[in-house]
Amino acid sequence: MKIKFLGTGGAFDIDYLNSAALLTFRGKCLLIDCGFTVYQTLVQKNFMHRVSHILITHLHNDHCGSLANLLLHKSIVEKAERPVILYPSEQFKNQLYEFLKVQVKDPDKYADFVPLEQFDGIRVVDTYGQHSEGLQTYAYIFEDEYRIVYSGDLGKPEALFDKLSRLPSLPTCVYHDITFNPENTGHTYYKKLLPYLNGVDMFGYHCDPTQNPPDNPIRLVFYQKDLMA
Ligand SMILES: [Zn+2]
Numbered sequence: 720m721k722i723k724f725l726g727t728g729g730a731f732d733i734d735y736l737n738s739a740a741l742l743t744f745r746g747k748c749l750l751i752d753c754g755f756t757v758y759q760t761l762v763q764k765n766f767m768h769r770v771s772h773i774l775i776t777h778l779h780n781d782h783c784g785s786l787a788n789l790l791l792h793k794s795i796v797e798k799a800e801r802p803v804i805l806y807p808s809e810q811f812k813n814q815l816y817e818f819l820k821v822q823v824k825d826p827d828k829y830a831d832f833v834p835l836e837q838f839d840g841i842r843v844v845d846t847y848g849q850h851s852e853g854l855q856t857y858a859y860i861f862e863d864e865y866r867i868v869y870s871g872d873l874g875k876p877e878a879l880f881d882k883l884s885r886l887p888s889l890p891t892c893v894y895h896d897i898t899f900n901p902e903n904t905g906h907t908y909y910k911k912l913l914p915y916l917n918g919v920d921m922f923g924y925h926c927d928p929t930q931n932p933p934d935n936p937i938r939l940v941f942y943q944k945d946l947m948a
Pocket residue numbers: 729730779781782872925
């Protein structure tokens with residue numbers, strides 16, 4: 720299992736590109752999120768052909784804004800097999816489907832929609848309303864020889880860490896969204912993550928790294944060259 724980030728910025732931090740990652744997992748290459756900068760990054764870095772599966776955390780544009788481009792590219796440019804879009808709930812599948820329908824008319828022509836539970840080793844954490852009121856969001860947990868946690872956008876991390884504390888012990892690396900502004904309630908203020916540092920590796924993403932305060936002990940993905948694609 721290996722994770723490489725395609726970007727680590729927040730929605731407006733375009734210098735750092737939209738937060739998204741490629742995860743090599745159980746022989747597949749999963750794209751986690753496909754915001755509006757991701758299509759371009761995948762093409763420029765020549766990673767597009769590797770993507771076989773897609774997992775979306777929520778439907779904000781910095782997490783799904785270039786998904787239709789990707790699907791069209793796979794079909795028209797690569798003439799590749801349809802990628803698999805893994806979905807964590809029927810309701811979210813319907814939302815994603817409607818979103819794509821406006822853009823590509825017949826989403827089934829461009830992607831296979833498969834329930835996430837059919838893919839072994841991925842746990843879903845429903846974080847509805849914990850990033851933005853009334854918005855469906857998810858965090859994902861990938862388990863193999865160790866555990867990778869991908870928070871998605873999350874302003875209230877308590878439920879995610881509560882869930883983690885009840886899972887069987889396994890070396891765990893948490894990639895968590897982070898904000899350095901205590902007034903930003905859509906994302907997790909770094910000081911709220913400090914109680915959860917024990918026993919896990921943690922890295923912050925979805926931020927402008929230049930705003931990182933000197934007293935923040937959480938390493939940022941952006942500065943970890945081995946975590947960047
Ligand atoms: Zn975001």
